[in-house]
Amino acid sequence: MSELTVESVRLTSLSPGAGCACKLRQGSLTQLMSSLGPLPQPMNENLLIGLSEGDDAAVLKLNQDQALIVTTDFFTPIVDSPFDWGRIAAANALSDVYAMGGHPTIALNLAAWPADDLPIDMLGEVMRGGAAVATSAGCAVVGGHTIDDAVPKYGMAVVGMVHPDRLLSIDRVQPGDRLILTKPLGTGVISTAIKQEAAGNDVVRAAVRSMTTLNSSASEVAVAAGVSAATDVTGFGLLGHLHRMLAASGLSAEIYADRVPFLPGAWELAQAGFVSRGTRANISFLESAVDIADEVSVETSILLHDAQTSGGLLMSVPQPAEQLLEELWRRGLYATLVGKVIDGDAGRIVVTGEQP
Template structure:
C-alpha cells in the first residue's frame, strides 16, 4: 500500500531559500571562487579526460579504450509542492549531466537533507519514490544514499555513468559555422517562482513539470546521430549563460535567434505578473558584458534568455554541413519541443548576441 501524498497544508516551496529556480549560486560568485583556487583545480591529464579545471558538466575518467566513467551530482530545494514530483524533477536534473556528456547513467545514490521534526517522513518517502521512478525510466540503479537533518529540505543524486572516451560531448568543442539546437522549452525559473508565490496557473505547472521530468536520454542519442561533439544542458546559468560558457571555452562567439527559442506556456505571462527569480536577475547582471540583446527583442523574451532553468534541455551544436533540420524533426517526433536557435560565429570569445530572429 502506498503512503499518502502530503497534506495540502504542507507547502514545500515555502521552506526554500530564494525564489523559484534551483538556487544555484550566481555564476559571477562561482567564477570568482574558482579563479581563486587557481592551480588547486584538477585539470584533465592522463586518464582524467575532463577534470574540475575544464568547467564542464561532469568529470570523466577513462577506464580503458572503450569505457569512460562519468561522475556528477546535483541537488536543490523544493520548486514544486508535490513531493513525488519534486523527487522526479531532482532526479531528472541530476541524470542530465551524464546525458550532456554523451553518456548513459548506470548507478546513483540519493542526497537528502530533511527537517525531521517539521515534516513527516512519509513526505520524504514520496520524494525518494519520485527519484526512483525517474531513475528506473533511465535504466539507472539507485543504491541508497545519505540523509542529514536540516531545516531546509534538499534532494538530489550523485550519479555515475559510462561513455565511450572518443564520443564525449564537451563544452569547448564548438566550431565556427555550427548550428545550435535546443531540445526543451525555457521558462522553468519564472514559472517556479510563480508557483512559490501562488501565482501559477494549473496548466503552467503541468507543462513545467512535464518538461523538467523529461529525460535527456533521447536528446543525447539524437545529438550524437547528428554529429554533435559540443553540448551542455541548460540549467541555472540560463540559455544565454550556458552558451556564453561554451563559446568562451571554444574561443568563439555565438548568436541566438530569440524568436526561434521555444518557451513554456505561461512563461511570458509569469514575467508580466512580476515573477522573476533572483537567479535570473543575477544572470542578467553578470552577463551584461558578454551578452548583447538587440533592442528589437521584446523585454520579457530577453529576460527568458537569461532565465535560470531547472532540468532544462540539451543545447548542442550540429557541425557545418550537418542536417540540423533532421535532428529537430527526430526530437519533435520523440515529444521534444526542439528548435534551431542560433549559430556559432567568429568574434570575441564568449560573446553572445541575441537577435530578433533568423
C-alpha cells in the same frame, strides 16, 4: 513532531529559492574558482575532463571503449508535490550524464531534511519520485546520504558510462555550427510564481512535464549524428550556458529571439514580474557579454536569462542540421534551431529580434 501532513505542506514556501535558481550565482562561482588557485591534483592521464574544464561532469577513461562519468546535483523544492519534486530533481541530476553523451548506471540519494518539522514520509515520497525517474532511465538507486537541515534539499550523485570517442563537451564548438535547443524555457519564472501561488494548474502541469522529461533521447540523437559539443541548460539560463560553451571554445554566437520556445504561461509570468534572484544574477553577470537588439522585448530577454531547472540540451551542430532536427521531432521532442556560432570575441552573444 508537528501535526503537519504530506498534503498540508507547501514545500515551495520553505526555501528562499526554487530548483536550480537556488544555486550559487555564476559570478560567485567564477570568483570562488579563481580564489582556489591551482589545486594539487594527482597525475592521471586517463582523466579526460576534470575541474579545469568547467564541464557538466568529470570523465575518467577506463579503457579504449569505456569512460566513467561522475556528477552530482541537488536543490530546494521547486514544486509543492513531494513526488514531482523528486522526479524533477532526479531528471536534473541524470541530465549531466546525458549532456556528456553517456547513459546513467547507478545513483545515490542526497537529502537534507528538517526531521523535527516535516513528516518523514514526505521525504519518502520525494525519494520515491526520484527512484521512479531513475528506474525509467535504467539507473539503479543504490543508497545515499541524509542530514538534518532547516531547509529541505534533494538530489542525486550519479555515475554513468560513455565511449571515449563519443564524448560531448562544452569546448568543441566550431564556427558555422547551428545551435539547437531541445526544451522550451521558462521553468524559473514558473517556479517563482508557484512559490507565490500565482501559477495556474495548466502552467504547472506543462512545466512539470518538461522538467521530468529525460534528455536521454536528445543525447542519443546528438551522439548518433556526430555532435561533439553540448551542455544542458540549468541555473545559468540559456545565455549563461551558451556563454560558457563559447568562452571555452573561443567563439561568439547569434541567438534568434523569435525562434526560442517558451513554456505555456512563461512569457506572461515574466511580464507580471515573477523573476527569480538567480535570473536577475544571470542578467547582471552577462551584461558585458551579451548584446540584445532593441526590438527584443524585456520579457523575452528575461526568459533567455531565466534560471532553468532540468532544462533541455543545447547542441552545437555542424551543418546541415535539418536531419538531426527531424529525428528529434520524430522522438517527440520540442527541438528548435535557435542560433548559430560565429567568429568573434570568446563568449560574446548577439541576440537579434528575428532570424536573418
